[in-house]
Amino acid sequence: MATELQSRISRPLGGERPPHESVAPAGGAIELQAVERTFTDKRGTSVPALAGVSLRVARGEMLALVGPSGCGKTTLLELICGLQAPDAGTLQSEPAVLMPQRDLLLPWLDALDNAALAQARQRAASLFAELGLQGFERAHPSELSGGMRQRVAFVRTLLSGKPVLCLDEPFGALDAITRAEMQDWLVGALTREPRTVVLVTHDVEEAVLLADRVLVLSPRPGRVAGEIAVEEPRPRGRTEAGVIALREQALELLAGARPA
Amino acid sequence: MRRLAPGRLLPPLLLALALLAAWELYADLGTTSSFVLPAPHAVASALWENAGLIAANLGPTAEEVGLGILLALALGFALAVAVHLSSPLRRAVYPLAVGSQAIPVAVIAPLLVFWWGFGVLPKLVVIVLICFFPVLVTTVDGLRAIEGEQLKLLRTLDASRWQAFRFAELPAALPAALSGARIALAVGVIGAYIAESQTATSGVHAGLGHEINADLTALQTPRAYAAAFVLFALAIACFYALSLAERVLAPWAHPTRGETT
Numbered sequence: 327m328a329t330e331l332q333s334r335i336s337r338p339l340g341g342e343r344p345p346h347e348s349v350a351p352a353g354g355a356i357e358l359q360a361v362e363r364t365f366t367d368k369r370g371t372s373v374p375a376l377a378g379v380s381l382r383v384a385r386g387e388m389l390a391l392v393g394p395s396g397c398g399k400t401t402l403l404e405l406i407c408g409l410q411a412p413d414a415g416t417l418q419s420e421p422a423v424l425m426p427q428r429d430l431l432l433p434w435l436d437a438l439d440n441a442a443l444a445q446a447r448q449r450a451a452s453l454f455a456e457l458g459l460q461g462f463e464r465a466h467p468s469e470l471s472g473g474m475r476q477r478v479a480f481v482r483t484l485l486s487g488k489p490v491l492c493l494d495e496p497f498g499a500l501d502a503i504t505r506a507e508m509q510d511w512l513v514g515a516l517t518r519e520p521r522t523v524v525l526v527t528h529d530v531e532e533a534v535l536l537a538d539r540v541l542v543l544s545p546r547p548g549r550v551a552g553e554i555a556v557e558e559p560r561p562r563g564r565t566e567a568g569v570i571a572l573r574e575q576a577l578e579l580l581a582g583a584r585p586a
Numbered sequence: 587m588r589r590l591a592p593g594r595l596l597p598p599l600l601l602a603l604a605l606l607a608a609w610e611l612y613a614d615l616g617t618t619s620s621f622v623l624p625a626p627h628a629v630a631s632a633l634w635e636n637a638g639l640i641a642a643n644l645g646p647t648a649e650e651v652g653l654g655i656l657l658a659l660a661l662g663f664a665l666a667v668a669v670h671l672s673s674p675l676r677r678a679v680y681p682l683a684v685g686s687q688a689i690p691v692a693v694i695a696p697l698l699v700f701w702w703g704f705g706v707l708p709k710l711v712v713i714v715l716i717c718f719f720p721v722l723v724t725t726v727d728g729l730r731a732i733e734g735e736q737l738k739l740l741r742t743l744d745a746s747r748w749q750a751f752r753f754a755e756l757p758a759a760l761p762a763a764l765s766g767a768r769i770a771l772a773v774g775v776i777g778a779y780i781a782e783s784q785t786a787t788s789g790v791h792a793g794l795g796h797e798i799n800a801d802l803t804a805l806q807t808p809r810a811y812a813a814a815f816v817l818f819a820l821a822i823a824c825f826y827a828l829s830l831a832e833r834v835l836a837p838w839a840h841p842t843r844g845e846t847t
Contacts, residue, residue, distance in 0.1 A: 407742045424742040426735060433838040434757040443743060443753060466838065486743045 351418040355490055355522040356383040356406055361415035363401050374547035375401045378415070381541060381550060385420075385489075388516070388523040390533035392576060393543030393551075394584065399526040402548070403492040406524060420522065422490035427498045429479040431467040437474075438463040441481040453481050457515050473504040477511065484515075490522045498528065506564075509535055513561060530576045534569055535562050540576055544583040551583035552576075624808040629815060632808035640813055642791040648820060650706060650778045650793065651771075654713030655824065658774070659767045661714060662721025666759065669722075670729040671751075687719050695784035704785070709793075712781035717770035721763055728762025729755050761839035764832040768825055775821040794820075 351357035363376040375398040383389045391399050404410045407422045431440045437459070442450035454460055459477055467475055476496055483491055496512075497505040509532060516523065527533050533540045534556055544551040554576055558568045606626050612618075613625035620628060633640065665683070669676040691712050698708035732754045740750045782795030794813045801810035833840055 404738070409738050409742065422742070424739060426739060428735070430736050430739050432754060432757070434836070435753070443740075443745060443749070468838070482743070488742075 351382070354382050355385045355387070356381070356419040356422075356524070357417070358382070358405075359416045361402075361405065361412045361417055363398065363405065363410065363413055376405075376412075377547035377549050379543075379549055380415075383490075383522055383524060385522055386520055387539065388525060388537045390525045390527060390537035390540045391543060392527055392530055392533045392540060392580065393548060394545045394580070395528065396546045397543040398546060398548030399543060400494055403494050403524060403526055406490065407492050420490050421488040422492050422524075423483050423486040423488040425479055425483040425491065425493045425496055427495040429467070429475040431470075431475055431478060431482075433467050436464045436466050437470065437478045440467065441478050441485055443482060443485075445485045445487070450481065450485055453484060453519075456518060457481060458511070471504070472500050473508055476500065476508060480512070480515065484519055484521070490524070493523060493525045495527055496525075497532070505529075505532070510561070512536065530580065531564060531569075531573050534572045534576060535564060540572075542576060542579040542583055552579035554579070621805055621807050624811050628808045629811040632806075633812035633815065636809055636812060639791075640794070640797070640809075640816055643794045643797045643813065644816055644820070646706065646791065646793040647778050647782070647795065647817070650709045650713055650781065651774055651820065651824060653706075654710050654778065655717060655767055655771055655774050655828075657710060658714045658717030658770055659721055659763060662718040662766060662770075663725050663759075663763050665718070666722050666725035666729060666763070670726055670755070683719060683722055686715060689715075691715075691780050691784045699785050708785040709778065709781035712785065713774055713777040716777040716780075717767075717774045720769040720773075721766035724766030724769070725759050725763040728759035731762070732758050757836070757838075761832055761836040764828060764836065768828050771824050771828060772821060775817055775824070779817065 358379055358381050360378045360380055361376055362374070362378055364372050364374045367373055379398075379402065381389070391402065393399055401410065403424060405412055405417055406419050407424045408419075409424070431437075435443075438447060438450050438454065441454070451463065454463055457477070459474075459481065462470065462474060462478075465474075467478075470478065480496065483493075497508045500508060513536065525533070525537060530540075534554075537556055540554040540556060541550055542552040542554070543549065554572055556572055558566065558572070562569050564570075610626045613620070613623055613628075624632070665679065669679050695708075695712075698711055702708045702711070736754055737750055740754060745753065778793070779795035779798065782793045783799055794817050798810045798813045798817075801807070801813065
């Protein structure tokens with residue numbers, strides 16, 4: 327723990343990946359093979375959440391997961407973050423950190439302390455400056471807008487020092503204008519601080535705008551129903567013909583994945 | 587700090603005046619004896635004439651209540667943390683804590699006096715016994731109010747159990763504990779009265795509870811009412827002192843400060 331913390335502190339700004347000891351799949355950041363996960367509800371009935379999900383995420387790639395509610399997207403992220411274990415199949419991942427939809431900032435800490443939590447404040451302060459948050463260090467969560475709170479939560483996620491970020495509908499609770507701003511900001515932030523990202527969203531347009539690849543999941547129990555590679559150059563505009571075509575394609579896949 | 591604008595003080599003053607007026611009218615009708623219910627003006631003059639005596643008796647009672655609440659806060663908080671961190675302890679301690687609230691003080695008073703005599707200590711024990719319980723319950727709820735999702739997040743951020751406790755659970759429990767102390771205060775003042783009544787007291791100025799009982803026996807009803815009025819004021823003062831402490835210690839619990847109330 328101590329050495330891990332030290333390596334985090336001594337890591338150069340915006341530089342190379344932090345060291346980690348957890349199993350990394352050969353040549354990639356995340357690899358799932360036929361992963362299954364079943365929950366038991368209060369009456370003892372088995373509810374399958376994931377039925378044989380296989381996927382692979384390359385280092386530095388941003389993968390978007392779209393699917394109807396209840397398709398096991400959040401379960402998938404928690405599996406990757408090691409908060410749950412699969413019932414069957416194999417899962418290998420570099421250390422991953424979760425950013426939930428709700429910012430879950432602690433109201434008694436200011437923005438900088440929320441982002442730093444147990445980490446070095448110095449690194450937090452320099453990331454604030456780098457990502458356009460300077461001036462908000464001492465503000466408490468109650469004084470911040472929804473968009474600013476998500477930014478602080480994202481900086482907190484980055485500061486964990488883990489190479490894989492699992493973003494669970496990070497902009498789902500924001501209004502359309504703020505969400506568009508946040509998408510641009512996220513692209514900028516990840517350009518400065520490259521990471522492997524798994525982005526769960528219910529917004530197909532967001533997936534196509536941000537990700538390198540979009541996986542469409544079927545309704546519960548979740549399985550991969552289709553895949554779209556997004557090769558449009560960044561930054562992408564939501565009115566570009568290529569983006570619109572891919573969005574339509576993803577929507578069709580989603581509609582096809584739905585039970586008749 | 588909060589402004590004490592006249593508009594804020596008017597409603598409580600009007601209500602107090604209306605209640606006093608109704609009391610005065612009822613007492614002046616003469617349907618009850620002044621031994622049973624003295625009129626407010628009689629209580630006021632008893633308070634004025636016995637100000638020295640009552641002030642001398644306020645000292646020990648205020649000390650018992652103040653120290654008692656602080657000790658109850660400390661004990662309730664410590665127990666809550668212990669019970670929160672260990673579920674065997676929770677199963678062992680919680681039923682006893684609930685049961686302790688049903689023990690009539692008169693039952694244990696002789697033992698307390700036998701152990702600690704006639705000083706302040708047995709009275710503190712009674713007050714703490716009565717007051718720790720609301721603190722325990724609200725603090726346990728406060729510690730639990732941190733959601734599973736928050737703890738999961740802290741886990742993926744590699745926070746240790748201690749860090750999760752320090753950063754998330756402890757600050758969440760602080761305003762809850764102080765709310766518990768405010769509830770405890772309401773019973774704490776009556777607890778001081780019970781303690782003074784049940785554990786015999788030595789000394790001339792033995793507290794307001796002792797004074798009230800002595801006055802009632804001597805048919806000095808207005809003076810008993812005057813002393814009770816001071817208890818009433820003591821409870822209000824302590825309540826607002828705790829509210830102020832909460833605003834200072836846990837400002838995040840009042841994010842809309844200055845806009846409402």
